[in-house]
Amino acid sequence: MARTPRAAPKRKKIETLTHEAAHRRNVPTAELQDVAERLEEMNPLPPVAFPRRTKLAKGEKVERDEDLDPQIVWKGVKIKLTKDQIKQLETKGEIEIGDAQLVWRGKDRQDWSDLVVNVPPIYIQEKIHPKAIIDDLTRRSANGSGAGDTMDLFADFNGLDPDQRTDFYQHAQHWSNRMILGDSLQVMASLAVREGLRGKVQCIYFDPPYGIKFNSNWQVSTQSRDVKDGKQTDISREPEQVKAFRDTWKDGIHSYLTYLRDRLTVMRELLARSGSIFVQIGDENVHRVRALMDEVFGVENAISEITFTKTTSATNDFISGVADYILWYARDRSVAKYRPLYRIKAAGGEGGAHYSGIVLASGQRRPASQAEILGDVPLEAGADFYTADQLQSASMGREKGLGAASWFEVEVEGRKFTPTPQSRWKTSEVGMERLRRAGRLIPQATALRYLRRFNDFRVFAISNVWTEFGGATDRRYVVETATGIVQRCLLMATDPGDLVLDPTCGSGTTATVAEQWGRRWITIDTSRVALALARARIMGARYPFYLLKDSRDGRSKEQELTGKVQADEPTLSDVRHGFVYERAPHIMLSSIASNTAIDTIWEGYDSQLEFLRIELGGLLGGSFEEWEIPREAETSWSEKTKALHAEWWKLRVERQGKIDDVIAKGADIELLYDRPYIDSSKVRVAGPFTVESLSPHRVVPADEEELLDYQSAKAAKRRCTKFVTPPTDFAEMILDHLETAGIHQTEKRDTIKFLGRPTGWPGEYVNAEGRFMEGETERRAAIFIGPEFGTLSRVDLAAAAREANEARFDVLIACAFNFDAHASEFQKLGPLPILKAKMNPDLHMAGDLKNTGKGNLFVVFGEPDIDIKQLDDGKLQVQIKGVDVFDPNTGDIRSNDTKGIAAWFIDTDYNEESFFVRHAYFLGASDPYKSLKAALKAEINEEAWSTLYSDTSRPFPRPETNRIAVKVINHFGDEVMKVFSV
Numbered sequence: 001m002a003r004t005p006r007a008a009p010k011r012k013k014i015e016t017l018t019h020e021a022a023h024r025r026n027v028p029t030a031e032l033q034d035v036a037e038r039l040e041e042m043n044p045l046p047p048v049a050f051p052r053r054t055k056l057a058k059g060e061k062v063e064r065d066e067d068l069d070p071q072i073v074w075k076g077v078k079i080k081l082t083k084d085q086i087k088q089l090e091t092k093g094e095i096e097i098g099d100a101q102l103v104w105r106g107k108d109r110q111d112w113s114d115l116v117v118n119v120p121p122i123y124i125q126e127k128i129h130p131k132a133i134i135d136d137l138t139r140r141s142a143n144g145s146g147a148g149d150t151m152d153l154f155a156d157f158n159g160l161d162p163d164q165r166t167d168f169y170q171h172a173q174h175w176s177n178r179m180i181l182g183d184s185l186q187v188m189a190s191l192a193v194r195e196g197l198r199g200k201v202q203c204i205y206f207d208p209p210y211g212i213k214f215n216s217n218w219q220v221s222t223q224s225r226d227v228k229d230g231k232q233t234d235i236s237r238e239p240e241q242v243k244a245f246r247d248t249w250k251d252g253i254h255s256y257l258t259y260l261r262d263r264l265t266v267m268r269e270l271l272a273r274s275g276s277i278f279v280q281i282g283d284e285n286v287h288r289v290r291a292l293m294d295e296v297f298g299v300e301n302a303i304s305e306i307t308f309t310k311t312t313s314a315t316n317d318f319i320s321g322v323a324d325y326i327l328w329y330a331r332d333r334s335v336a337k338y339r340p341l342y343r344i345k346a347a348g349g350e351g352g353a354h355y356s357g358i359v360l361a362s363g364q365r366r367p368a369s370q371a372e373i374l375g376d377v378p379l380e381a382g383a384d385f386y387t388a389d390q391l392q393s394a395s396m397g398r399e400k401g402l403g404a405a406s407w408f409e410v411e412v413e414g415r416k417f418t419p420t421p422q423s424r425w426k427t428s429e430v431g432m433e434r435l436r437r438a439g440r441l442i443p444q445a446t447a448l449r450y451l452r453r454f455n456d457f458r459v460f461a462i463s464n465v466w467t468e469f470g471g472a473t474d475r476r477y478v479v480e481t482a483t484g485i486v487q488r489c490l491l492m493a494t495d496p497g498d499l500v501l502d503p504t505c506g507s508g509t510t511a512t513v514a515e516q517w518g519r520r521w522i523t524i525d526t527s528r529v530a531l532a533l534a535r536a537r538i539m540g541a542r543y544p545f546y547l548l549k550d551s552r553d554g555r556s557k558e559q560e561l562t563g564k565v566q567a568d569e570p571t572l573s574d575v576r577h578g579f580v581y582e583r584a585p586h587i588m589l590s591s592i593a594s595n596t597a598i599d600t601i602w603e604g605y606d607s608q609l610e611f612l613r614i615e616l617g618g619l620l621g622g623s624f625e626e627w628e629i630p631r632e633a634e635t636s637w638s639e640k641t642k643a644l645h646a647e648w649w650k651l652r653v654e655r656q657g658k659i660d661d662v663i664a665k666g667a668d669i670e671l672l673y674d675r676p677y678i679d680s681s682k683v684r685v686a687g688p689f690t691v692e693s694l695s696p697h698r699v700v701p702a703d704e705e706e707l708l709d710y711q712s713a714k715a716a717k718r719r720c721t722k723f724v725t726p727p728t729d730f731a732e733m734i735l736d737h738l739e740t741a742g743i744h745q746t747e748k749r750d751t752i753k754f755l756g757r758p759t760g761w762p763g764e765y766v767n768a769e770g771r772f773m774e775g776e777t778e779r780r781a782a783i784f785i786g787p788e789f790g791t792l793s794r795v796d797l798a799a800a801a802r803e804a805n806e807a808r809f810d811v812l813i814a815c816a817f818n819f820d821a822h823a824s825e826f827q828k829l830g831p832l833p834i835l836k837a838k839m840n841p842d843l844h845m846a847g848d849l850k851n852t853g854k855g856n857l858f859v860v861f862g863e864p865d866i867d868i869k870q871l872d873d874g875k876l877q878v879q880i881k882g883v884d885v886f887d888p889n890t891g892d893i894r895s896n897d898t899k900g901i902a903a904w905f906i907d908t909d910y911n912e913e914s915f916f917v918r919h920a921y922f923l924g925a926s927d928p929y930k931s932l933k934a935a936l937k938a939e940i941n942e943e944a945w946s947t948l949y950s951d952t953s954r955p956f957p958r959p960e961t962n963r964i965a966v967k968v969i970n971h972f973g974d975e976v977m978k979v980f981s982v
Helices: 032-044 085-094 130-143 183-193 239-249 253-270 286-297 370-374 429-437 481-495 509-517 529-537 552-562 589-591 597-619 639-665 703-714 729-741 794-806 821-825 841-847 931-936 942-950
Strands: 014-017 023-025 049-050 071-074 101-104 113-115 123-127 170-173 178-181 203-205 271-281 303-314 319-332 342-344 357-358 366-368 384-387 391-393 410-412 415-417 423-425 441-442 448-453 459-461 499-502 520-525 543-546 579-587 668-676 678-686 689-694 769-775 775-785 811-816 832-839 858-860 863-871 877-886 892-895 901-907 919-922 963-970 975-981
Touching: 014 130, 014 597, 032 123, 049 253, 085 370, 101 286, 113 183, 113 253, 113 919, 123 183, 130 529, 130 678, 130 919, 130 942, 170 366, 170 729, 178 529, 178 703, 183 253, 183 520, 183 689, 203 253, 203 481, 253 286, 253 529, 271 286, 271 481, 286 303, 286 319, 286 415, 319 481, 366 931, 423 668, 429 589, 429 597, 429 832, 481 668, 509 520, 509 529, 520 529, 529 689, 529 858, 529 901, 597 639, 729 769, 729 775, 775 794, 794 832, 863 963, 863 975, 877 901, 877 963
Parallel strands: 014 678, 178 520, 178 689, 203 271, 203 499, 499 520, 775 811, 811 832
Antiparallel strands: 023 170, 049 113, 071 101, 123 689, 271 319, 303 319, 342 459, 357 366, 357 384, 384 448, 391 423, 410 415, 441 448, 543 678, 579 668, 769 775, 832 858, 863 877, 877 892, 901 919, 901 963, 963 975
């Protein structure tokens, strides 16, 4: 018999969530940096001061034994009593002397002034719309070429008029989520002041370093999470991180506390009045951080200290530590937004351990067997588990006077009960009678209890102890929080459409969770590796499509759930209206006690049941109270007696069923905010987001004294090195190491060895002259040393190249800790080759390192070797062959392979104003699109998916701008970009 052909899988619609009603200020792109800097020079923005809550007069100190710092002291050790305090002391025997505060070395000096922070501009490096990439793959899978009509999702990315694009910070544009590279203190200050985000952030999730160990705070490559403290190979290769670390931890715990307080101070300014902050911390410093939170946010705004278990514990000589902590504070606790979360009860398990009895449909009760509790034996129809709960509340009560309304005698099943003298009933006499009629009273040996059914509320509220998560599984980053922990925090404190901030991005867990749940997000990190991992994670993520309340399907579901006809109005799919959530009926003692429908039902059956009860007693030669009538008839009874008995129980069960129904209808409803309904016919990918960074040249002072130094330094002639060079001669130290280490490239044979120590050169940009051998010929190298902290720009590199050309050098070697991606276009200026040698951040710790010449202190990340092909149909195709390497033996440039490349992107229609990631390719070992591939098997074939992991691009039409841009990223997060005219 022939097999029935398998039905083709149903194709899923690919969707994304956008925040149409939200906007952000228009910030400059990297391409328009020169314009932005010119505008900044014309109208500079002064530093901003954030008030401290423990301010001291200049020169004043908190009296204490400073050798004991950090320590808790009272605010003011010398106490002068006012007349009111003296009076209070006389009458009460005590006085209030103020709050305690945590003090540490240097805090007094910091409190002499407000926290002064510069507000540098932020530049957009990339604009990414993940749906555009998936749509391109879908079209390619459908017709094999990627051709066809398509909406350009980048065409109106900003939503600005063309003449407004350079009026930076002046206009509102479409919202896009944000990843920002830079020190969180300066980034947050810029967001608060330049972009007007003060009081606009609903939730902050802050996961700072747990302590002051050196390498626990960063990961050096996207390929490895193995980081060991004190191991030189694991020192971060990123200048922003090393500067932050050196500045932060040089004074141990004292600097750590300053680091935290400064950032918490700015975070408080960003939070909305109803907003919350969650700070994740370990047991090493949780007590100190809590004291800091009390100082910055106020003791009155503390909400909870949450304990959560982690997968592994640190090695310890004593008891193992298996828990970390989250400190939850509100900006203003009295108006803080809170959405309660619940977990599903399990009979005999969490939330249901005390439900050990069974109440039948008839209202009768019996103990539950272990098999019934475990679910091995199903309950009969209409039955439910129950527990005997408190019916009294603690309060002085007496028969007359205050409290009499809730202090009275109750008779149940022939027994009388009254509250204790120290308590009262939880309801009135009328309410108690309704509880009796509903079968909700249980007379026990010494007390009357309330019958609480298992399904009265099939969920239970979460507490502040979370044991169900453990650590992150399948971690991408050395320090990564379990998704469920962040998710729970965000869902408790925000609604869809709210703005979430994470100042320590890591692998992007907060951004991923916020994206999944329809929240807007901004995430910040000093690490290029962290942002490279987070970017790939967001780009390839698959999210469930939750039913929007403000949609046709959402309204239909709401109508089905509530039974209420929904308004026939236009829908806008506005995420701020929320999702359609599962809900749990919540039957409470108070709702039963106030349900008047119970009285109506009871009275409707009372006369019939009473008549049958009396008749039954007469036939059996006695009298039965209602609770004494047996459930089963005895065999010795007459047929008439059995019939009366059956009729009585029929009406009794019928009455109980109707009462249970009206109780259920009158129940409150609790929304389950973590259980929205899912439209399985759709798959959602991330919405549009940008990758941004701080201004690459600005030195950002941390206090007023540094600001004075900064203003003096700005007058120096050489912008590129002088005002960022410290008093110790940074350039001289670099030249010493160049002599011993040389310039390393991908292969050992390509190392440039200098013939002695490079000598100083009296140039405007060129610092020194070095000599090396090219075969048998001696060559001259111009050495250009970039800033000690920060990024070397394309402008400065071009100026240095012109200077080197004029002096007839054979090659220019630019040494910097990081290069602007746009600087990668300068591979040559006329006959002059330009090598960009990235300096190892070990050089920041040069005083602690021996100058052995064995470390790779100066490494060239070569230029991408790109081949652009024109296909027969007129389309273009890009192939990346590797990176170009300078051969010091021949003076030529040759190409290496692609093994050092983690990802490469193409803007196939580059407009010189923004870099749009229209094509993305990943050559590393990870597969960011793994879950999305599984969900879209019918929509995108394997051949189309495979193009994402190729060194050859998918074909694309010739751009209208006649330009394309290619950006290449290595495993250390370094980026280079080249622009091509086509």
